[in-house]
Amino acid sequence: MNDMAKGTSLGNIKASSVLTLPQFDTVEAERKHRKQRLAAAFRLFAHFGYDEGLAGHITVRDPEHTDRFWVNPLGVHFAHMTPANLVLVSHEGKVIEGNQPVNAAAFAIHSSIHKTRPDVIAAAHAHSMHGRTWSTFGRLLEPITQDACAFYEDHAVFDHYTGVVNETSEGEQIAGALGAKKAAILKNHGLLTVGKSVDIAAWFFVSMDRCCQSQLLAEMAGKPSHVPHEVAIKTRDFIASDLAAWASFQPLFQFITGKHPDLLA
Numbered sequence: 541m542n543d544m545a546k547g548t549s550l551g552n553i554k555a556s557s558v559l560t561l562p563q564f565d566t567v568e569a570e571r572k573h574r575k576q577r578l579a580a581a582f583r584l585f586a587h588f589g590y591d592e593g594l595a596g597h598i599t600v601r602d603p604e605h606t607d608r609f610w611v612n613p614l615g616v617h618f619a620h621m622t623p624a625n626l627v628l629v630s631h632e633g634k635v636i637e638g639n640q641p642v643n644a645a646a647f648a649i650h651s652s653i654h655k656t657r658p659d660v661i662a663a664a665h666a667h668s669m670h671g672r673t674w675s676t677f678g679r680l681l682e683p684i685t686q687d688a689c690a691f692y693e694d695h696a697v698f699d700h701y702t703g704v705v706n707e708t709s710e711g712e713q714i715a716g717a718l719g720a721k722k723a724a725i726l727k728n729h730g731l732l733t734v735g736k737s738v739d740i741a742a743w744f745f746v747s748m749d750r751c752c753q754s755q756l757l758a759e760m761a762g763k764p765s766h767v768p769h770e771v772a773i774k775t776r777d778f779i780a781s782d783l784a785a786w787a788s789f790q791p792l793f794q795f796i797t798g799k800h801p802d803l804l805a
Contacts (some may be wrong), residue, residue, distance in 0.1 A: 575623035577738035586619035596666035597646035613640035652711035652772035671731035674752035691781035695723035
């Protein structure tokens with residue numbers, strides 16, 4: 541009988557022996573990888589219904605010029621995104637590569653985050669149905685499920701909605717509310733997640749939107765119970781590490797690239 545059959549906990553298995561974060565020999569290879577993952581994240585957002593007209597954006601920091609980030613151009617549907625569509629923008633708002641306009645809100649929010657948080661490689665924001673619905677309460681998610689524990693004491697609420705974000709000063713306020721956390725609920729607006737890769741930021745967005753849906757449903761039915769503080773912290777540290785988040789995104793990447801073979805062409 542093997543160790544798993546004996547009931548050995550997953551915590552005793554070395555995830556690094558089967559899951560390895562990608563390494564790159566050249567900056568060009570890393571840039572190609574980041575842009576492919578960014579395009580894949582947009583396709584996934586379209587698949588999950590996170591697209592909403594011109595709203596929503598995901599960015600990834602350039603691996604060589606760290607004061608620049610790649611972002612989706614204005615007006616290109618998420619379901620049609622390819623690495624070739626992406627636009628490279630400096631923190632000052634100058635378009636370095638690409639010939640299409642950039643969403644002003646995307647620049648205002650993401651430039652502030654990338655400036656403020658050098659540890660952040662990617663950031664995701666969209667007006668997903670459940671995320672924006674939950675945002676109207678201006679409340680943090682509560683640890684009512686195992687999945688919600690991933691965000692326990694590691695997300696913030698930005699409760700100062702003044703309209704469409706089109707000024708960098710408003711982006712700075714959002715970045716300030718986010719602080720050192722991995723996610724923020726933007727009141728009356730939507731969700732924002734960040735991470736050390738596109739995979740991580742995108743996975744946290746997908747997971748957070750589902751947690752919003754779960755809490756909305758739970759509160760419609762009654763008063764949900766909470767996971768105790770110590771258990772919630774332990775659960776968060778297990779399921780929401782960078783490696784765990786990156787690994788959770790890999791099946792989604794396999795799915796979307798299988799569904800859209802042109803994505804990596």
